[in-house]
Amino acid sequence: MATTEAVPGAAARRRSLLRPLAFAATLGFVLALLFGVPWWSLVMAGNDWPAAVQVGGTLVFALALVMFPVTMFLGHGRRVDWAARIGDTILGAVWILFVWAVIGDVLRLGMLVGGVDDPVRSRVAAGFTAVVALGLGVWGYREAMRVPRVRRVEVTIPRLGKGLDGLKIVQLTDTHYGPIDRVRWSQGVTEVVNSLGADIVAHTGDIADGTVAQRVEQAAPLGDVRAGLARVYVTGNHEYFGEAQGWLDHMRALGWEPLHNRHIVVERGGDRLVVAGVDDRTAAGTGLEGHRADHAQALDGADPDLPVLLLAHQPKQIDAAVAHGIDLQISGHTHGGQIWPFHYLVRVDQPVVQGLTRHGERTQLFTSRGAGFWGPPFRVFAPSEITQLTLRSAR
Template sequence: MSQASQRMEHEPQQDGVPLSQIPIGLVIRGLVAMLFAVSLVGALHGYIGLRLLSEPNLGQPWTAIGWTALWLLFFSIPLGFIASRRRPTLLNQVLYWTSMLWLGTFGLLLPSVLVADLVVGLWNLLGSAPEALALARGKAVAILAVVLPALAFAFLTARGRARIERLKIPVKKLGSGLHGVRVVQISDIHIGPTLDRHFLRRVVEQVNALQPDIIAVTGDLVDGSVRTLREEVKPLSELRAPLGVYYVTGNHEYYHGGAAWAAEVSGLGLTVLHNEHRVVERSEARLVVAGVTDHEGGRMDPAHACRPDLALAGAPEGVPRVLLAHQPRTAFLAKNLGVDLQLSGHTHGGQLFPFMFFVKLQQPVIRGLAHIAGVRVYTSRGTGYWGPPLRLGPAPEITELTLVAE
């Protein structure tokens, strides 16, 4: 394997991002957005309580108990996020698990209540709806009958083994020596408060069992600091591929010290592609493997601005190019750079129905193979999950891409 002439040194290790180093404008926007989000979510909790607790007229003390539990669960959401940033004590773990399980439950209850209200509204228009109290109670029972099994299924899916997705990708100018080269991609593992070394070791075992030629880890590896998660990510060092194991940062690394995580992952034996590339070779055939920092990395650390042009500077002409970039929209920055295939993640495939439909507001693609700005992009559904330990719809995946000569 030969190395590209363009390299960048990693910054000194740091653990997390001090608040004083974050631009004040970014802090203010974040606080305003957080206040708006908390207010909106609180109002929606009130709406759910009205439909599931007050209208069915459960009687006392059950209605009061229900409302008390609902507001306690609402306040658990911000408390859980605070707990996730603190030392992982038993209390903080309980708080985080409670908040994330409730956040996922809330995410399923809300659209279910909205749909039920729509159905009842149409029923009333037809003039055939039953008596109001019976209808309210029947609606509440129907919502719970849908949501509770969905929660169980989503939990088991999120915590279960990742599915192996196999694709064959034709690549122009791919030499015969690399025809059939297998690239295995994992992405968005999110080791942190609810996913630990045991989950990661299972992923590593699944990847190694595929006997890949190249392994690509496309960001959002962690949700926590190096100090907190150093032991949890050690199974990464067991990844094996003869043509290299490559890693690029995702946006979540920058919430906990992007430079520190790049240094830590490098110490585990992975090749960190910080806006740079490598040239792999087999039987006189060559392939450029390039990687960029996260699309938003420069907002948290100017030295980590996403630069596909820099990553491919000096790459040999006429040699196929694979770009590792956490977010699919990085393809807009990579157009006209001769990229044959971009591997991305970030979207989780939407993770929890029906929220995948909102991903399109930020990303040009949710999952799978697509063309973006003239660049062919494969977007993984992700191997772990973020936040609620639930996956309803898009299952976790490990992707095996076989590159063949076009």
Template sequence: MIPLRFVIFFGLLSLVVVSGHIYLYRRLFRDTAAHRAWRRAGVVLMALLASAILGSRLLTRFFPSEPTFAFANLGWYWMGAATYLLLAVLSLGGLRKLSGWLERRRAEKVEPAPVSEERRQFLARASAGAALVATGGMASYGVWRAFTPPVVNEVAVRLPGLPKALDGFTIVQLSDIHIGPLIQRRFMDAVVAQTNGLKGDLVCITGDLVDGSVEELGFAAGSLRNLRARYGTYFCTGNHEYYSGDEEWSEALTRMGMTVLRNRHVSVGEPGASFDLVGVDDWGAQRSGYPRARSYDLAAATAGRDPSRAAVLLAHQPSGWRELAQKAGMGLQLSGHTHGGQFFPFNLVVSAVWEHPAGLFREGDSHLYVSRGTGFWGPPLRVAAPPEIVKVTLLA
């Protein structure tokens, strides 16, 4: 059975994609030339590119092969470029209309000159050319920023109850890597080397590690075996693990030497000086129909824990920090999920929608850090929201 949510989502996505490509066809092909062959080529090209966006995920899921993955990659690249092309065309079109309106206002009492078809076509071509140049610049920068090493953000957090012997303890956080058709072993090897270079006492991965099955992505994810930290590597699930097989990936990551925290906690440190590391499953899992045992359950994760001990919570989404994590005595929550919007203008949308979109937040003695993510999802773009690796220093 296909979930109703998916049907609604795909229907809305199709409406947006088809409408956007019709608009691009009109501005880039119909308005720039009257040649029938040129317009036909535009129809074919826009139809192909719209199909790449809408059909790529379905093709790779049901017909996994090199050609379908190549087609899917084309769809992801084009989705990012199309976003900026639409913004550029709309902006330039708006400027043209504003200029025309001002010109008409100045000449209200003057007999309007007949519209020149040549001038109209010249302006359409100039606008299309400028839009393509602007799109090329923005998209090229975004792709470069997505694939170059993430920035390292270092923060210090005073953790209530942390033993003095652990003052200066460091946690390196990776999040939202999204290993998949575009992020493969080479990218992962570079991330692992960069992470090891930070010499953290502990490494944590706060969900959305993969976008595909263990069989498809096991080799690329296998690079994580090389992570080195004194107290090991820990993982909590994100929503994309559920799309990719949460139980299969939990087993695979355990075989790679990670400790998978699914609604449970462990003690980190030495017998005389330690803190609790708590991990929960993804916040949205229960709403998606997963049983409680595989959904966010902070009560189960903290069962039997001494509330006077220092605690760090790994939770993929920042949801629940104020309502649950603070009340449960979590001095620090490490999350991701939002990507910080990933690229303009979606960073503005995420900032408007999410109360805690990215960065460090504090209320009383409780802290929340929301990572922008180490990789990317969908279009390989990072504009105004660079990828990051977070190094947190805990202070007593």
């Protein structure tokens, strides 16, 4: 009996020891690829650079490799903003370099087939990688830091009453107020939103990375947002990294309606629309009391004959929306991939990366690319947006 009990216990201890080792090994492998591929392509390979260039380039990559995990731990583990700014920038820069170094190596292979010898072949590939990565980095930074452009989309909802035809919903999502102080950016976003004359303004989560106290100045312009019928908000997954209930309370204090698994009804021209919201799908796993995505609770007491607009942070929550007969779900979360070609990885986790899609017979989903950015202050081939959704009745 004692032997039978000891074996499972020993196996459990071995598994508990192996997990951190496996994680460390995986992380080490990923970092080796991210930093090693561009280092080899730009500095070594067959470039035949002078020794001083090879040593200097190697030191730069080695310093970045050492600084990256340290600054990410301090920045996002300990919430030290200056460290987060450095770590996030390194992450974005090395991702861009890695992608274009791989593409440069394909170019190098093509030149090899074409008979071009080293060091010319490798230097051309290295020059291509450096120029494109630098250009995209500068452009991507400007794209991330600018006030988003407005994206206009019309959505036909068959059950929508004629009195609500032309209802304007402005969706704001993934503002991600964070380590970079963007008070002026936030003010600019509010000015754009107010210029659109929305009936409903909806923030679909990921307001900030951090607590209310840390980001209160950046979030303050949200209090000046205007809407004819309602301003509504749901939590995203990043609220649950910081202070979800605090953000719900703060948005209420700013005059917004937090749709914490609840709904309101808006009316225009004698017709009504249910506007519901659910918590982010990660909420239940946080252990925070009363927080979970609960569609049944959100729709409790709603007239089943009325059309329903649902705010849910992640597109992945669309299956539950279909099951509950939602007419239109609006989501964010994906950032459109943020830095190309990361959208391919996003697509593995989410059913949609961006845009208007249909799911089932009734339900439509609009996924915004978001207004801000998370982590790396870059957007490459994934522009930010403030979305104006105009609802049309089929009647």
